[in-house]
Amino acid sequence: EAGETLAVIGETGSGKTMLACSIMGLLPENVNMEGGRVILDGQMLASGRQRECLLGSDMVYIPQNGWEFLDPSRS
Numbered sequence: 001e002a003g004e005t006l007a008v009i010g011e012t013g014s015g016k017t018m019l020a021c022s023i024m025g026l027l028p029e030n031v032n033m034e035g036g037r038v039i040l041d042g043q044m045l046a047s048g049r050q051r052e053c054l055l056g057s058d059m060v061y062i063p064q065n066g067w068e069f070l071d072p073s074r075s
Contacts, residue, residue, distance in 0.1 A: 020061050025051040 008016050022033045025047050038045045040058065045051050051059070 017063070024055060024059050024061060026055075026061075 008019060010016050018027070018031070021027050022036070023038050027033060033047075038051070040054070045054070
């Protein structure tokens with residue numbers, strides 16, 4: 001729903017990062033998403049270019065070590 005926030009919480013190694021990567025279409029080459037769908041603002045997102053256009057604006061991944069992510073020397 002509008003204004004809703006989703007938090008993913010779990011122990012180390014439980015798959016939080018892989019879940020985030022699969023939602024954003026950023027899985028490593030040796031990993032495949034076998035099923036599921038991503039719905040953002042009521043729209044089902046196709047994989048590939050449609051999702052890539054949202055990265056950095058509507059979809060952002062900030063890892064646990066936020067300081068590393070916010071380092072201005074990284075592009």
